[in-house]
Amino acid sequence: MADKEEILSGLAEIVEEVAGVAQDDVSTEKSFVDDLDIDSLSMVEIAVQAEDKFGVKIPDDELANLKTVGDAVDYVAANSK
Amino acid sequence: MSNIDVVITGLGATTPLGGDVTSTWDGLIAGRSGVRTIEADWVERFDLPVKIGATLAEEPTETIPRVQARRLDRCEQVAIVAARQAWADAGFAEQTDEHTDVEPERLGVTIGSGIGGPVTLLTQDDLLEEHGIRKVSPLTVPMLMPNGPAAHVGIELKARAGVHSPASACASGAEGIATGFQMIQSGRADVVVAGGAEACIAPITIAGFAQSRTVSTRNDDPEHASRPFDTGRDGFVLGEGAGAVVLERADRAAARGARVYARLSGFGITSDAYHITGNHPEGIGQIAAMNHAIQMAGLTPSDVGHVNAHATSTVVGDVGEAAAIRKAVGDHPVVTAPKSALGHLVGGAGAVEGIIAILSIYHGLVPATLNLENLDPKVDLDVVSGEARKVELTAAISNSFGFGGHNTALLFTRA
Numbered sequence: 001m002a003d004k005e006e007i008l009s010g011l012a013e014i015v016e017e018v019a020g021v022a023q024d025d026v027s028t029e030k031s032f033v034d035d036l037d038i039d040s041l042s043m044v045e046i047a048v049q050a051e052d053k054f055g056v057k058i059p060d061d062e063l064a065n066l067k068t069v070g071d072a073v074d075y076v077a078a079n080s081k
Numbered sequence: 082m083s084n085i086d087v088v089i090t091g092l093g094a095t096t097p098l099g100g101d102v103t104s105t106w107d108g109l110i111a112g113r114s115g116v117r118t119i120e121a122d123w124v125e126r127f128d129l130p131v132k133i134g135a136t137l138a139e140e141p142t143e144t145i146p147r148v149q150a151r152r153l154d155r156c157e158q159v160a161i162v163a164a165r166q167a168w169a170d171a172g173f174a175e176q177t178d179e180h181t182d183v184e185p186e187r188l189g190v191t192i193g194s195g196i197g198g199p200v201t202l203l204t205q206d207d208l209l210e211e212h213g214i215r216k217v218s219p220l221t222v223p224m225l226m227p228n229g230p231a232a233h234v235g236i237e238l239k240a241r242a243g244v245h246s247p248a249s250a251c252a253s254g255a256e257g258i259a260t261g262f263q264m265i266q267s268g269r270a271d272v273v274v275a276g277g278a279e280a281c282i283a284p285i286t287i288a289g290f291a292q293s294r295t296v297s298t299r300n301d302d303p304e305h306a307s308r309p310f311d312t313g314r315d316g317f318v319l320g321e322g323a324g325a326v327v328l329e330r331a332d333r334a335a336a337r338g339a340r341v342y343a344r345l346s347g348f349g350i351t352s353d354a355y356h357i358t359g360n361h362p363e364g365i366g367q368i369a370a371m372n373h374a375i376q377m378a379g380l381t382p383s384d385v386g387h388v389n390a391h392a393t394s395t396v397v398g399d400v401g402e403a404a405a406i407r408k409a410v411g412d413h414p415v416v417t418a419p420k421s422a423l424g425h426l427v428g429g430a431g432a433v434e435g436i437i438a439i440l441s442i443y444h445g446l447v448p449a450t451l452n453l454e455n456l457d458p459k460v461d462l463d464v465v466s467g468e469a470r471k472v473e474l475t476a477a478i479s480n481s482f483g484f485g486g487h488n489t490a491l492l493f494t495r496a
Contacts, residue, residue: 020148041152044219051215 007054007073007080014049015069018042028070036069054080083266088496090339091171091327092436093163093276097320097423100139101166105433106440109422109448110469114304116318116424123284131291132300134282135307135320135424152220153233154198159323159429160230160278161237164192167274168238171327172339176239189242189270190235191261192325193253193277195428195483197227200283230278230323231257242270248428250483251391253277254324255431255491259348261328271330276432278323290319293358295395307425308452309392309399309418310460317393320424324432326439341496343439346380346476349373353486360398364405366488371409371478374492380476382410385492387447387477389438392418393425402480403460415472416464417441421451431481435491438479442495445473 012026019038032038038046047058050072056079058066066072094101097115098108108115115135124132141158142150144165150158173182201224208216223229228246235244243264247256254277261275290296297316299306307318334341349370353361360367375382388406392399399418406416419437426433441447446469453466479491 018148020146041219041223048215 086331091167093166096322097135155280163323163325167325185241188240189273192231193247193257198225249487252483252487253428255481255489276325279428318424347377367405370488370490389479
């Protein structure tokens, strides 16, 4: 299982690719919608790429709960194989 | 119609001749061709009989940032490029929450497209077939819908008076401009960004047009393939690009001291009710469209000194239009066919060619029709060939006709 630092940096790469947010700005306390200005369409893309990158499943009802970058890091850490 | 005067205060375009209006116009005056060999592996892979197209001179991603571009179909990208240029050319600054040069509730967008984003549709269908639903982009629908180009421009400019996207095949861009004119004349808007966009050079469109036997197969000589009105013509050349104009209430433009390129004085839109691809043999719809435009402008045919022809370089279409021009306007107008240089931009054509007609009035200069070596005797019109011709113009018509029997004539006059 990847550690949380690796997950955060991997997630930041995806967010930059999809939404153009600089990787340094992707930190755990940030809200995807309110701070990083990511819309629901881009969130779907980010989730699909994260599933591939970390080998996790992110069902839609779980995705709705991932408000912050930290939420996503914790979810991946807990569920990746 | 109302007596609200509408003028053109901004122009924007990206075409096979250049990434903006100036380079496109300079290319036309210099007699350059935007038609080239299509550099794509699929031409050989599918053994397509057509290996030429009028591809963009400048990739839209040179001006649209990567993250924005990946959310847009190419057709939407070219619309945004053209609209941004037209907006800036009109002297307007970026519309923000804090500052707007045009009140959003008085600003409209009317940008047509022939088919929207078929390349997105096909690409996403491939992903669905190969990898299943997970790989299908959530942006699939907004990227393929034909109102996408207009909608994106409307969002960027904060236009809240209404966004329209006429779909009338190769007349879409001209109908976009006519629709914008109507928005202002009916009192719905004071400023409208109007035009058309298309970017659909792909295996399926080339194959489909090739099967309909309407495109040129002069593959060994791309620059001479598009030859409207010439006896050697053998079909049109598919192109891509977009044009946008800023239409503005004349009194508003005057009050802010805006540069005015020309006045949009009238239009005619008719439908043939005859055949899905063929023109009416007597050209009744084309003639009526030009007649309506002249009447709406309060002019007579003798006032119209120039016709920017739709002329796509097809055997039947060019002769039919020539006859319609002679009937509706006469044999006096100076005629040119810009598709000889630009190829056929489909939904972008009417807008880009409208801009060329506007600039012909503004500069008193009509670009030559390329490749016109032997004028078809059945044309019997004064078609400019060789080099651009200086002509003082007070009124000019730009024709656009589309599959489905759509006929649009725009009438511009000197401001």
